Amino acid sequence: MDDVKTRVLKIFREIAGKLDIEDRELLKKEYLDAGILDSLQVIELITKLEEEFGIQFSHEDLESELFRTCEGIGQLIEKQIGEKS
C-alpha cells in the first residue's frame, strides 16, 4: 500500500476509534453509508487530512464519489499533491 493511503487510514482509524475491519476492506468501505463516522467526525477527518497533507479539499472533492471511500480520498489527495509538485 502506498504512503498516502496508509496515512489516510491511520487518520481515519484515529477518528473512528476501534474498528473491527482490515485495512484492505476499510479502503473500499463506503464509510458514510455504513455510518462509521458521525457528522462531526467527518469534519474532523477533512480537517486532519488537510493539515496532514497541507492541502484544501474543494466542494467538488467533498461531493465526489471518491470522497466516500478511504481509497478515493487517497486518490484525491495524490492528485492535489501531484498538481503542486
Next chain:
Amino acid sequence: MIIPKDIIIQNCGTVTCGTEEKIPAWSLYNVFTRDVIAVNNDVLRIMEMISEGLGTEEIKNKITDVRLFVWDISVFSNYYGLLNDPTRILRDTKNWPQPKNPDIDELLRILEKKHMIILDEGKYNGMFAPKNSILDREHMGNFHQQLGQALLVDKRENPGEWWVKQKFKPDYSDLNDNLYKSIQSSFLKSYFKTRFGPSHTVIDIGCGTGFYTKQMAESGATVMGIDPDKDYLGIAEKNGPESPKNLTFKLSRIGQKGDLDWIPSGTADFVFMSDALLFYFVSPNPKEQSDINVLFSDIRRILKPEGRFISVEPHGIYWLRPWLGEIDRPFTVMTEHTKRWFSVAPNFSQLVNAFIKGGFDIREMKELYPDETVPNIDARATQFAKEFPLWWFFELQPRKE
C-alpha cells in the same frame, strides 16, 4: 425538460449594469428548494419556449439574437442569524453580483442546477428528503442538516461558537438587533417582571449563556440556570453584571433519565425553557435523540403543585417560512405541514399533544409579536412577524391526578 410549477416569478425592477444600461430583471424562486436567480426578459422568453415543449436545438434555431443575463442572488441567510430572512434571496439589487451572460447551453445548465428546469422528475422529487450524511448534496435535508452542512463543511465553523455569535453582541451584554430582541426578549423582559417576585424559585433549564436567566434574577426571585455546555456556562458566569446572590448556574446533563435527579422534588415555582423543546422533536444529531417524556416527568416532579412550566418555542407553523411580498404586505408560501422534511419545530398538534401526554394542563398560550419600539430592526422582518408570529408561548401546570 420541464419547468416545475414550484417556481414563482417576481419583478425586481431594473438593474444597472456596467455601462449604466438598465436591464429589467425578474427573480425566479423555487419555493421548495429555495433556489433563486434573477434573469432578464430574454431568459423568460426561452423559458416560455421550454414550457411549450421545445428542445435545446429548436430553441437555438428560433432565437439567434439574444442577450442573456443571469444573476445568482441566492444566499444562505440563516448563516447570518437563525431569525434572518429564511427566503434566501439577496434582495437589494445594489448588492447583486455581476451578471453572467451565458449562451443557451450554459443557461440551461444554470437553470437545471438552480432547479428552474427539471430533466429527471423522479430525481427531483427524491431530493426532498433527509441527508444521508453531512456531505450529501443530493438530498435537501432538514433545516438542521442544511445549517450543519453550511457551518461545518462550507464555512468550517464551530456550531456552538456560531450560535452565540448570531444571537449576542460580542461582549454578550445584549442581543443582536434582530427579532430575538424585538420579539422574544421584549416579551420575556416584561413577563418576568410581572410574573416573578422575591418569594419565587425559578429554574431555567438549558440556560445557555444565561442572558434570560439574569433577566429573571432582576425580579428578585431565586434563580438557577442549568446547562450541559460548560463553555456557555463559562460565558454566563464571567460576563454581564456581577451575578447577584439570588442567581446560580449549574452544569448538568438534561434530557436523559436521571439527569435532573439532583434537583429536589416540589421546590420550583417556575421552570423555564426557551428554544429547546424543538430539539426533542427533530434532533440535530439523530444518534442522540432524547425522550421528551423523561424531561416532562422531571419538570413535573421539580415543580410545586401550583407551579408553572413556561415554554417559549419557535412557532411551528411560521418559523422558517419564506418572507415574501411587499414589505408592508407580506405573504408566505406553505410547502409542508403534515409530511415534513424541512421543518424542525413541532407543529401545533405535535406540541400540544406532547404537553397533554406529558401531564400538563395549558393555562395560557400566546403568539408573540414584535415590539416596534425596539430600534434598528429590519423592516421586512418586523412586518412579516407582525402578520405571521415566529414564537409561541405556553404557561403549563402539572395536571392534578
